[in-house]
């Protein structure tokens with residue numbers, strides 16, 4: 001038995017309702033910090049006291065693509081003090097590679113199991129699950145432009161990598177980077193979301209795609 005008022009209430013079919021629910025679930029994912037948005041560069045604000053200067057979207061994308069190409073299908077990538085590259089890799093290449101973020105800033109612990117707390121002052125103080133030479137490529141951007149910081153970070157890089165190294169640091173560090181890691185400067189110039197006083201460069205110890213074009 002239906003009352004007369006029911007005819008005035010618009011009814012949605014179960015199919016339409018399901019589609020609507022799917023739409024709202026997807027909308028939530030885009031605004032929910034636990035959804036895909038959590039991999040956006042900038043979701044964690046720069047803290048200059050930690051020497052945090054995020055790459056531009058284009059640079060993070062280019063470095064992430066280079067890391068994937070170098071690591072190969074199913075490869076393992078370590079991002080050492082380079083959270084934007086980690087974020088880009090997780091946002092775009094989830095199925096193709098495994099990625100870990102080695103970071104001092106515990107706000108990045110929001111990435112769960114893939115976050116490894118790392119302080120360059122204790123280069124080999126890493127959890128047991130991080131075994132020697134277990135990454136196809138290490139992408140690193142040490143926090144300070146000093147010989148000491150690069151030397152200590154290099155210890156971590158050499159411990160982690162199976163061979164390939166992609167380093168981003170100041171142009172002034174070229175000679176020391178060559179001595180410590182056997183890397184040479186690439187043609188590609190990394191850019192940041194803000195203009196920095198120091199010039200930055202990328203360095204690699206293999207024939208990288210960063211030598212082609214700009």
Ligand SMILES: C[S@@+](CC[C@H](N)C(=O)[O-])C[C@H]1O[C@@H](n2cnc3c(N)ncnc32)[C@H](O)[C@@H]1O
Pocket residue numbers: 050051052053054055081082083084085103104105118119120121141142143144
């Ligand atoms: C120059 S920024 C490089 C960030 C890179 N441009 C990016 O966008 O991913 C240096 C990084 O080192 C991290 N850092 C700061 N202090 C550190 C420490 N004691 N040990 C290791 N990493 C540290 C910062 O949190 C930051 O992510």
